[in-house]
Amino acid sequence: MFIETPKIQISKNTEDTFNFLNDLPNFRLLMPENIEKFEVLNENRFLFALKGMPEIVLEKKEQTPFKQIVLGAASEKLPFTLTADIIEVDTDKSEVVLSFKGEFNAMMAMMIKKPITNFINTLSTNLAKV
Template identity: 30%
Template structure:
């Protein structure tokens, strides 16, 4: 299953937004309205609860060359990854392409797809209002 969204224009430098996304603790504020729980596991991973889905642990990885970060499921039974790629529009603005890719049975996909679509819609709208300079 592949789902993606691209944010509207964000009025911050691409490097500023990338640096913000590169700090796992910042995902608590990014995801705040869409999750019921957030807890840091270690410096590179955290656990969240999205809607009626079970609590999931995510590991953060970054790719400096591509200005992208990823959040990969640490649960072998739920294999998926969120990718956030920051693209520069000009010196003072950028956008983020958010991708979700997961390997699920057709039954699991039917259960996961609606809340994940809602989650991606909300996150793509939320990130344009964040003050990335903090």
């Protein structure tokens, strides 16, 4: 399953945008309103739970300074990644595209596609506001 948000423009250069996303406590600012729990576990992992959903632990998997950050599920039960691609537009502007990639059976994919799409769209919308 692959889901991608439209590009959003941010009034920060690529370095500032990268540093914001690389600082995991900042993800609390991007979360939907229905967040029930958010906890930074260490500098590379955080846990969150949305109302009616199980807790998910995300950890940094890869990063390319000022261009990309890849977070992934810490659990092997639901293998997926959430990638932020950062594109330079100008010296003080950048664009970000969030993408979700996961390996799920057809039934699971059908059940989670809409909530995941809403979730990453909310992250993207809130990132544009920060």
